[in-house]
Amino acid sequence: MPASSNVILYRYSPATLDRETLQYLLVGRQKLAESLLEEIDQASGSGTPRFFLLVGPRGIGKSHLLTLLYQRMHDDLAERIIPVKLAEEEYSIFRASDFFLRILEEMGIGIADVIALEEDRLVRDVAVDMLKGFASTEGKQIAIFVENLHEIFNQMDKREIQALRSIFQQTNTFSVVASAPSVFPGVSDHDEPFYNFFRIFHLLELKCAEVKELMKRVAQVSGNTAFIENFQDYEPTIEALFHLIGGNPRLVILLYETISRGGIDDAGKIFFEMTDEQTPYYQEVFQRLTGQRRLIFDTVLGAETPLTPKExxxxxxxxxxxxxxxxxxxxxxxxxxxxxxxxxxSYEARERLLGLWRAMRRSPGRSRVFRFIEFLRDWYSPDERVAVLDMVCRELSGVAEGENQMVAIASYIATGKRNEALVAIENVEGPFADLDQLMQFVHLCLTLAGEELLDGNRTNGLRLIDIAYTQAGRLEPGLVKKVTVDFLKWIIGEGEIPAIKSAVDEIIRLRGTEFQRFLKPVADAVEIVETNDTKLYSTRMQPEEREIVAGIVQRITGSEELVPEL
Incomplete structure (x- = not known):
C-alpha cells in the first residue's frame, strides 16, 4: 500500500507522486501501460524506435500515464533506456534545435558551448550528435516524453517541424511518447510533416465500476477510512453523477473531494460545486472564440437538444x-x-461537462440539470417499495383481521385477492395521521395499480394511481418523486409498454408539468420503444441523458436492439 499522498496535487500534478502511488491509482489503464512499456523495451533492443501519441481530453489521465511510464523506465529499464521527460508546458521550444537542447538540459548535459555556436542549424546538428554519441556510448536508446505536443507544434514553423521529423527518421536513437487532447492537424493532415507518423492511442473514460474503484483507492491513499466504510451510502450519488461527469479521472477525484467535504445530502449542490470550479477554464474557452463563432457555440450550448444548422x-x-x-x-x-x-x-458540444457548465450558469438550464440529477439519484437508490411491502408483510402474523388496514390490504395483494384489496383501499378513510402509514398506503396502492395494469385492467389501475397520488399530496415533493421512480422501475422491469405508458401518462396528468419534466427519461424511452426510432437519442436528448434512457429502453425490451453505441 503506498504512503499517504495529497490527492489535490494528484489532480493537476501527478509528477509530484511517487511511482508506487501512481501505479496504485492507475485504474482502467493497466494493460495499456504494460503494452507501451514492453514495446519501448523491445525498441531499445531491436534498434527500431517507437512513436506513440496518447490522445484524450483534459483530465483523462494522459499526464498520469506518461509520468508512470517515465518512472518505470527510469527504475526498471535503465540498463537499456534513457528516459527524458520534458515539462508539461514547454513555452520556449520554437525550433528543432530548442527541442534537442531541452533534452540535453533534462539529461544534465551542459549546453553553453552548443548555444555559443550561434548558427541555428549548427546548434541543432551538434545537439543531436551529442545525444547520439551519449546514447551510443551508453549502449542505450533515448525515450522522450512530451506532453501537449499540439502546443509545441503550434509554436514551431513548418520547416522546423519537418526538420524534427527528418532527424527522427534518420536515426534510431530516439523513441517518443507524446500526448495531446485530440488528434490535431499537425498529425492528421496529409500535407503535414508528421502525418501518419505516430501510432495513436485514445484514452477512454473510465466505466462506472472503475470510477468507484478509483475513488476507493484515492480514499485509501488519503487515509480516509470513513469514506471507504460508508461507501455504500455514497454509491447512489456516485452512480447518478457519473452520468453527468462521465469517467474522467480528474473529475472523479474532484467528485471524491466534494463528497468528502460535504457529504451526499444534496447531489445537485455537489454537482454545482464541481462545475463552478471549472469556471475559469471554460471562460478561457469562450475567450478563445470571437464574434460569430462564440455566438453560434453559445447557441448550441444553450439548447436542451442538439440543433440543426437551420435551428x-x-x-x-x-x-x-x-x-x-x-x-x-x-x-x-x-x-x-x-x-x-x-x-x-444536428450539432452539440463535444465536451459534455462544458455543456452542463453553461446550463448551470442559466436559471432554466440549472433547473433542468437539477431535475435530471434528482431523477438519477432516485433511479439508482435502493427500491424502498419492496422494503415497505416486506415490512408490512412481516406484520401479517399475529394481527387480527381488520385490526390493521395496511396489513389487511397487503395480505389481499400477497394472496392474489386483488378485488378485495381494491375494496379495502377504497374504504380507507384519510387523511393519515401517521406519515409512515401514509407511505405504506401509497406503496400498496401503486403495487396493486401495477398488477392491475399489467393484467390489462386499465380502469382499475388508473383509479388506484389516482387514489395513491391524492393521498401522496401530503408528502414532501422529493418523497413523492422517489415513490414514483420506485413504482416505475418495477413496471419497467416487467417490459409491458401499455402498462408503463398508462402509468406515466396518468402520473403526469395528476402531477402536472413538474412531473412531466422529471419523468422525461422514462417518457423518452417509452417513445423509442413504441416508435422503434433510435434517431430520438440524437434529436431529443443531451449526451448525459442518452445513457440512462438507453438503459431504460434495454430494461423494457430485454435486448440491446434499440440501444445505440454511446
Whole structure:
C-alpha cells in the first residue's frame, strides 16, 4: 500500500507522486501501460524506435500515464533506456534545435558551448550528435516524453517541424511518447510533416465500476477510512453523477473531494460545486472564440437538444451559410460534434461537462440539470417499495383481521385477492395521521395499480394511481418523486409498454408539468420503444441523458436492439 499522498496535487500534478502511488491509482489503464512499456523495451533492443501519441481530453489521465511510464523506465529499464521527460508546458521550444537542447538540459548535459555556436542549424546538428554519441556510448536508446505536443507544434514553423521529423527518421536513437487532447492537424493532415507518423492511442473514460474503484483507492491513499466504510451510502450519488461527469479521472477525484467535504445530502449542490470550479477554464474557452463563432457555440450550448444548422441560424439570427461555415470550423477545432441522420445533421458540444457548465450558469438550464440529477439519484437508490411491502408483510402474523388496514390490504395483494384489496383501499378513510402509514398506503396502492395494469385492467389501475397520488399530496415533493421512480422501475422491469405508458401518462396528468419534466427519461424511452426510432437519442436528448434512457429502453425490451453505441 503506498504512503499517504495529497490527492489535490494528484489532480493537476501527478509528477509530484511517487511511482508506487501512481501505479496504485492507475485504474482502467493497466494493460495499456504494460503494452507501451514492453514495446519501448523491445525498441531499445531491436534498434527500431517507437512513436506513440496518447490522445484524450483534459483530465483523462494522459499526464498520469506518461509520468508512470517515465518512472518505470527510469527504475526498471535503465540498463537499456534513457528516459527524458520534458515539462508539461514547454513555452520556449520554437525550433528543432530548442527541442534537442531541452533534452540535453533534462539529461544534465551542459549546453553553453552548443548555444555559443550561434548558427541555428549548427546548434541543432551538434545537439543531436551529442545525444547520439551519449546514447551510443551508453549502449542505450533515448525515450522522450512530451506532453501537449499540439502546443509545441503550434509554436514551431513548418520547416522546423519537418526538420524534427527528418532527424527522427534518420536515426534510431530516439523513441517518443507524446500526448495531446485530440488528434490535431499537425498529425492528421496529409500535407503535414508528421502525418501518419505516430501510432495513436485514445484514452477512454473510465466505466462506472472503475470510477468507484478509483475513488476507493484515492480514499485509501488519503487515509480516509470513513469514506471507504460508508461507501455504500455514497454509491447512489456516485452512480447518478457519473452520468453527468462521465469517467474522467480528474473529475472523479474532484467528485471524491466534494463528497468528502460535504457529504451526499444534496447531489445537485455537489454537482454545482464541481462545475463552478471549472469556471475559469471554460471562460478561457469562450475567450478563445470571437464574434460569430462564440455566438453560434453559445447557441448550441444553450439548447436542451442538439440543433440543426437551420435551428441555430434561427436562434442566433445569423445567415444560414455563415452558420454552416462556422460550424465546420467549430467541429474541426474540437468544440462541437455532428450527428448526420440522412438529410438532417444536428450539432452539440463535444465536451459534455462544458455543456452542463453553461446550463448551470442559466436559471432554466440549472433547473433542468437539477431535475435530471434528482431523477438519477432516485433511479439508482435502493427500491424502498419492496422494503415497505416486506415490512408490512412481516406484520401479517399475529394481527387480527381488520385490526390493521395496511396489513389487511397487503395480505389481499400477497394472496392474489386483488378485488378485495381494491375494496379495502377504497374504504380507507384519510387523511393519515401517521406519515409512515401514509407511505405504506401509497406503496400498496401503486403495487396493486401495477398488477392491475399489467393484467390489462386499465380502469382499475388508473383509479388506484389516482387514489395513491391524492393521498401522496401530503408528502414532501422529493418523497413523492422517489415513490414514483420506485413504482416505475418495477413496471419497467416487467417490459409491458401499455402498462408503463398508462402509468406515466396518468402520473403526469395528476402531477402536472413538474412531473412531466422529471419523468422525461422514462417518457423518452417509452417513445423509442413504441416508435422503434433510435434517431430520438440524437434529436431529443443531451449526451448525459442518452445513457440512462438507453438503459431504460434495454430494461423494457430485454435486448440491446434499440440501444445505440454511446
Amino acid at each position: 441555430i441560424a434561427e436562434r442566433s439570427r445569423l445567415d444560414p451559410a455563415t452558420v454552416n461555415a462556422q460550424l465546420r470550423r467549430l467541429e474541426r477545432d474540437g468544440y462541437v460534434i455532428s450527428h448526420p441522420m440522412g438529410r438532417r445533421t
